[in-house]
Amino acid sequence: MGQPDVSKQDGAKQQQSGIGVLDKTVAVLHAVADSPCALGDLCARTGLPRATAHRLAVGLEVHRMVRRDAEGRWHPGSALAELAGGSVDPLLDAASVILPELRDITGESVQLYRREGVIRVCVSVAEPPSGLRDTVPVGARLPMTAGSGAKVLAAWADAHTQQAVLADAVFGERTLLEVRRRGWAQSVAEREPGVSSVSAPVRDAAGNVVAAVSVSGPVDRIGRRPGSRWATDLLDAASSLQDHL
Known part of the structure; x- marks a missing residue:
């Protein structure tokens, strides 16, 4: 041999x-x-x-x-x-504390997404105890073609991923430029009819975007400009998550 x-x-x-x-x-x-x-x-x-x-x-x-x-x-x-089998993930560990705090501030559904290729995966959630909610289960795999979380993850993705996403996305390159400029994204009835959302990037210690934290809920309740309402609280939560990384 x-x-x-x-x-x-x-x-x-x-x-x-x-x-x-x-x-x-x-x-x-x-x-x-x-x-x-x-x-x-x-x-x-x-x-x-x-x-x-x-x-x-x-x-x-x-x-x-x-x-x-x-x-x-x-x-x-x-x-x-x-x-x-049980290795500690510092981002998920931090999310278990910070996402419920953001949910209590906003009264709305909160999610944390990671990007896997041209898919975003929901890795942590915090739902309000009652009322109409935008429920996204942990493990849900969503396309990167619509929604504020998708915009955030696409805005800081590599050029190859951006091109693949933009080929089918409801948003364009100018939208991603605006997301990078202001530091957050919002959407109204893009991923799901009647749902608004606002998302912000979560960075690691080196400044790389590793996730997107989102607040979402019915348009009738959080309005068509959710960023003007929740962006500051969302950015604070993203900063807290980064501190744990």
Whole structure:
């Protein structure tokens, strides 16, 4: 039998299984776990050809094993923490406290979304105890083509993701420029008829947008300009979430 390939990755040598695609995939995960990396960094750390490294990283992104930030760099994905069985996620830990506080201030439904490719995933919610609500369950996967949360995540996404989103979105590039300028987004009856929402970006310690926090509710109750009503409270909540990161 021939000898397994030896990884070209810089740093500690990794044990090889002899299953080529598996060893290469694990090399990508180790490279990303070491520190955020763009495609060039990924190739340098793994020794993989550019096309192979990109194909594996994109595949891992689909399965949420890695994720990309606004600058296109890969990070460890949320599925790794889920598989680890109870690993602490500082964002979700903070959201369990801050989202209920924002719900109590606004009296409306509050959600936290993360972007996975061109999909946004609801990862935490706080619902008012009674009355008409905009209920989005944890785990709900929504398109990035409508809604204030989608606008926020798209506004700070990499150029490739923005182009993919804008191809089918109800908003355009000028809207994303405005979102970046003022620091929040709003929508009226975009994702769902009769629902208004306002969203703000949540940043990590390096300033990268990693999530969007949203307040949503019936148009008849929160109006057609929800940003003028809740943007300040929303930005305060986003800042509190960032402090925990």
